[in-house]
Amino acid sequence: MVDHFGRTAKAALTVEVEATDGRARAGAIHTPRGSIPTPVFMPVGTRAAVKTLDTGDLDRLGPPVVLANTYHLMERPGPEVIARLGGLHRFMGWDGHILTDSGGYQIFSLDPKVTDDGAVFRSVYDGSYVELGPERAVAVQHLLGADIAMVLDVCSALPAETETLRRAMEMTLRWARRCRDHHRNGDTRQHAPGQLQFGIVQGGVDTDLRAESAARTVEIGFDGYAVGGLSVGESRPAMVPALAAATAHLPTDRPRYFMGLGDPIGLVEAVNNGIDMFDCVLPTRLARHGTALTDHGRINLKNLRFADDDRPIDPDFAHPLTERYSRAYVRHLLVTNEPTAGRIITLHNLAWLARLTGRMRDAVMTGEFARLRREIWSRWAPGEQPVDGF
């Protein structure tokens, strides 16, 4: 099989695992566009921009992949507009990878009416009724030209009854099958010939459902697999077994993506359970509210104690884009409501997380992941211990 760049495609292999340490993996996801080293944190650019940054900033930060949101772009400016303008990469001016989530998570916060046809809900933009079903979700992502597209799934708020979780899981599986078929055969396919498609495992915190959801999603067969519907407020002792139950049934030669996770301890626990990819709005949202990630935990730079602090945001992390700015300067910009403040902390938080995933990658390569995991726990949850039974 020859791909559209004339290369022989490794049709059955989308992730190359270069090293493992326990269940933790370090590798690379191969796509027609290039390779994504893993573990990887994907900055979120919901509406085709990471808030406060432009694409030149992304070039300088260098994340190998950024996220955009199918639902939001479907509403504004519309996928047909983006397709006419040459697709999402050209629209943003971005040569790196783009993963589009399907909109499932957004929709299910909008109190939708859900049938097998899809979801009907009120637009966050103008209150009109919007319909989104599996085929349209796939077609929109084709039109956007994402490198990696997600199936439309049904998310459940937690806690939920087992029966509710099962119904959501079953509908997710039916939709997944239709998404897979439409991904391969839909008439919009030519807009994204090299696009990968990931399935999504659901099942709440029920380990049996998670295992079943994973096994049956793998039966359908996707280029990669995501774990959805976790990190939605459940406790970590509830989350990790559900995650482990899912990953135990996922093939080792496909990427694994934990949706909506961005805190350092969450990341290290997920990698510890074999996850390769993450996204979350948290690091960029926190930044706009003045909170920076550091090797000694979160700090809110609005705090008076930083008014005279000449040190960089994280004294243990000098990054060329932010090392010139003192905590005192950033605090001044925050308390005077200067938009530059959120920008500087956004650059810092994304650079800091890229370093964290890079350190995890290096630690897996050198067999030191367990030590790094303990270090992250001691820095971010001093006094707590990682539960090795996870």
Add this chain to the structure above:
Amino acid sequence: MVDHFGRTAKAALTVEVEATDGRARAGAIHTPRGSIPTPVFMPVGTRAAVKTLDTGDLDRLGPPVVLANTYHLMERPGPEVIARLGGLHRFMGWDGHILTDSGGYQIFSLDPKVTDDGAVFRSVYDGSYVELGPERAVAVQHLLGADIAMVLDVCSALPAETETLRRAMEMTLRWARRCRDHHRNGDTRQHAPGQLQFGIVQGGVDTDLRAESAARTVEIGFDGYAVGGLSVGESRPAMVPALAAATAHLPTDRPRYFMGLGDPIGLVEAVNNGIDMFDCVLPTRLARHGTALTDHGRINLKNLRFADDDRPIDPDFAHPLTERYSRAYVRHLLVTNEPTAGRIITLHNLAWLARLTGRMRDAVMTGEFARLRREIWSRWAPGEQPVDGF
């Protein structure tokens, strides 16, 4: 005389006029920090940041000088804090020039009580009473470590009675003398040993007062001269003669700065009357509201007609920081309230204005300034004509 870099200072020469074309000048302002090619537009970073940009952006845009505001920085974070942190350049992480205005313009929008001692007014931050007199305005600018400091002046709203304008001019002259003395002898002087200080010409649109104000300010003797209190709502036919009356009495070997001017026709008319330097919040404020400067006038990118427009913001101006972004993309970011929109247009407007002043500089060098002036009029005020009697 040897300056603090060990160089022989050209004590009597702060601007080197390299070429003239009519009254228009092209040259360079020499300071202990380096040289500023003129004419030059200075982006405004009121609170030590240009809104939506960080200092890395300024490095990439490359303006030779940016403005900061004495009044605002005096209030937050306070000049003593900035001095302790190593001065404004280190605070911002900026190696280029900084000019600080004196706060006169801000104060006189706050309905101050003015005596010879200075102005008393309500803080825009917390409503408390703030005092600012000539000596304090100088000391604050010393503590900030500006390369170029401005005297504290008394601005009059226009229109105004001649007697009101005269009183403001006389007080500005008394304050100018005290500012000059404190600049040279104040005990904060060691914070800014190489600082230049500019006087400010007042007098409203009264040409006699402008001439008198200029001549008497020159008698005191400054490193450069600003024209203040214009471009405050008066008509262009009223503004230009007042400007010409002032510049006629300014020495040719000192820089001339028109305060608060940023529209293309205003710039070209000011250069036509011998002005070297400008600042204005307009280009950056317009940007945050969606308005871009182009070779065909202002456009508001929120307009529906740009929804499908794949061309760059100004099709006649490709700049490396913004050329990748289509009008359609920027419009999408504007209508969805993404902060990235204001950022992209801010970069564009500042780059566009730098090109405009660069073109004026080149035109003066090649004797084509009159042709460029007509071109700018035809593009920005089609149907109108420059009045050559100005």
